[in-house]
Amino acid sequence: MGTKGTTGAKGPGTGISRRSVLIGGAVTAAGTAALARDRLKRAWWRLPGVEKPRTPGQVDYARAEWTAASPSNWRRADRPDDYGIDRVVIHVTQGSFQSAVKVFQDPGHGAAAHYVVRKDGHVTQMIRELDVAFHAGNRSYNERSVGIEHEGFVDRPQDFTAAMYGASARLTAAICGRYGIPVDRKHIIGHVEVPGADHTDPGKHWDWDRYMKLVRAAASGTGRKTAS
Numbered sequence: 001m002g003t004k005g006t007t008g009a010k011g012p013g014t015g016i017s018r019r020s021v022l023i024g025g026a027v028t029a030a031g032t033a034a035l036a037r038d039r040l041k042r043a044w045w046r047l048p049g050v051e052k053p054r055t056p057g058q059v060d061y062a063r064a065e066w067t068a069a070s071p072s073n074w075r076r077a078d079r080p081d082d083y084g085i086d087r088v089v090i091h092v093t094q095g096s097f098q099s100a101v102k103v104f105q106d107p108g109h110g111a112a113a114h115y116v117v118r119k120d121g122h123v124t125q126m127i128r129e130l131d132v133a134f135h136a137g138n139r140s141y142n143e144r145s146v147g148i149e150h151e152g153f154v155d156r157p158q159d160f161t162a163a164m165y166g167a168s169a170r171l172t173a174a175i176c177g178r179y180g181i182p183v184d185r186k187h188i189i190g191h192v193e194v195p196g197a198d199h200t201d202p203g204k205h206w207d208w209d210r211y212m213k214l215v216r217a218a219a220s221g222t223g224r225k226t227a228s
């Protein structure tokens, strides 16, 4: 499950911060209006996330269905251009699929993941991979990762069905393929492995050996196909 926090507007690696644009705006009033306006004109689109057109309902993973999370639970960005993506973070919701979708739609929740995987293998995307989801409880890990929630409880191994493992593994393999993320346990991690995390998911019953084997199989399959 996600953790609150980690908001902020600045994007490293873009060469310009929101703050410097605002300062540019203040200079306008001081008299160098034309110059500042010109600088603003050239600068505003360089802010993370501003330049790429978004299509409502669009998904990054062909097998996913779209349900939008509340904009309060993520931050607009322009990954991987402003932040590189090199991690997939595995979560368990501590609740049903429906309850996870509902809280991610709740602006008061303050957290959400990019994807939620149901026990029957259904995948819902709630936040674009372009954007920073508040799921890891660690700002830099939020900025560099894609978060996947799994329906169920950490103390109920029966919740982690074959359909769920398979669907999640295909999703993770597709994400790794998209961003060139190595398929290993250094880059595909549990929420519990995020530095500073106070969450224990996915817990001791999450079968990492089984999961990584499925991800590797799906990743080698992805190499031969162009799908998703």
Ligand SMILES: [Zn+2]
Pocket (backbone or CB within 6 Å): 001, 002, 090, 091, 092, 135, 191, 199, 201
């Ligand atoms: Zn979690």
